[in-house]
Amino acid sequence: MDSGPLRSLTIPGVAIPAPRRVRPTALAPRPVPDLSAPDEPTAVIVVGATGRERRAVVAALLGLPPRALPAPGGASLVIGYGQPGPARAYVPGCRAPQPVPSGPAADPPGGPAAAGPGQRPARRVELRLPEPLLRHFAVVDLPDLVGLAAAGGGVLADAARRGGAVLWLVGADVDPPPAELRAVAALAGTARLFVAVTTGPAQPAGPDPVARLRARTAATHPALATVPWFGVDPGAGDVAFLRRALIDWSDEESLARAGANPTTWPGASAAVPLRAPDTGRPWAEVLDAWPAAALGRLRGRLGRSVAELHQRCVRELDADGPGPDPVGLDRGLHALSLLLTVEADGAVATLTDDVLRRVLRDGLTEAVRRRVVAAVRRDLADDGGAGLDRVLLVTGTAGVAALAGPEALAALPVYPAAARWTILPPLGLALSAGCYQVCRVDPGRGREAELDRVRQWLRRAADAVEAAVVAELDRRFTAVHRSLGGLLAESVDHGLLLA
DSSP states (O other), rough: OOOOOOEEETTTEEEOOOOOOOOOOOOOOOOOOOOOOOOOOOEEEEEEEEEEHHHHHHHHHTTGGGSSSOOTTTTTEEEEEEEEOOOOOOTOOOSEEEEEESSOOOOOOOSSSOOGGGGBOOSEEEEEEEEEGGTEEEEEEEOOHHHTTTTTEEEEEEHHHHHHHEEEEEEESSSSOOHHHHHHHHTTSSSSEEEEEEEOOOOSSSHHHHHHHHHHHHHHOGGGGGGGGGEEEEGTOHHHHHHHHHHEEEEEEHHHHHHHHHOTTSSSOOOOOBBOOOOHHHHHHHHHHHHHHHHHHHHHHHHHHHHHHHHHHHHHHHSSSSSHHHHHHHHHHHHHHHHHHHHHHHHHHHHHHHHHHBBBSSSHHHHHHHHHHHHEEEEEEHHHHGSEEEEEEEESOOOOOEESSSHHHHOOSSSSSOOOSSSOOOEOOOOOOOHHHHHHGGGGGOHHHHHHHHHOOOOOOOHHHHHHHHHHHHHHHHHHHHHHHHHHHHHHTTBBBBO
């Protein structure tokens, strides 16, 4: 009997064709995933002095009269390169930017020049100008750090981390506030820092004001002695040396960022083998225990931060004044959201690296890490986004409402960023329009009764914020656990990373 391959088979009354030999074809090339992070635009964050002085220096750098720049008041002013047009204000709770009335720049006595519906102040005002300097970097004029109170350091650190450089303005005859000095000095080792001392033609004879201030600040904060200092006279347009230094920094920073994020990653489309599956599945055990542990750690930090913010508002309320500052409360929520976003990103990144090292056969590389991040993000988006693009708004009834969508998140930062190369979107916190009415103390109704009403509202609002943020973090961590666990379980079964 022929033991070779079956070539034909004959059954009476039934015609069965011989099987066809299928020639193997080359597999379709694996699509190369785009692992390059979106370009984060370089920016110079301008802080210090007064709003009028900051605008004068920024206008001198751009070769413009100060009146050409709007006065955003308590918001940040972001100036980027582009076709000129009206300035637009981004207000928490609004999906679309609000137009800013044009007119001479003037510092309003209270609140920013641009306010949204319900007289809510903006967090930032954006302006586009076709000035050559803006091709190198954007300019971000932050609000007064003292006005931002405890939130100032966190807001400044976040903007500096993404922008890359900080320009600190100091008056020649004015000592900087201690809180501002501490916030700026803390950045000396993490961001590029430039110090500019504003002088004028009427500067009295005597020691060089730049050298004098540099020696005095370095005595308490030695890190400030090693950063570059400049003397500028914005009224006379004397900013050439400062402008040149900022351009040189921007060129170096752009090259460094391009080198750290190549357009083509080695091994971006190569097959990634996994270790042989074992019965214990240690990676799954780590993954299953992670959500509760990560939430527990963040819950403690959240509770302390909310308590500090509540106590600060109560102190303002008990002081002999008009009541708590809702703008300061909103900035405090912003700083809290920045802190929680960084903490959550770190927890997810640590988990991802841990479980990947447990399943990969040849070690973890940046290309593999980015492939997994991209795959998990796509899965979360395909699942309706799990509602992760949300802003939590404190309401006038001391509750928390959610506003979904990336447009809602875009209105929150004081400095707009490119898309983040992380699994989770940022966590957004802000006040709704009704909170600005609730925080007003009307003496005509009896001051003590009004103070008690606001105290109760602050207590309920603090509890609501803490509960809502805990629920949001738990939902996010659960979504990461489900998506990452599904990806790794299927990959382990196949022996290759399916990302």
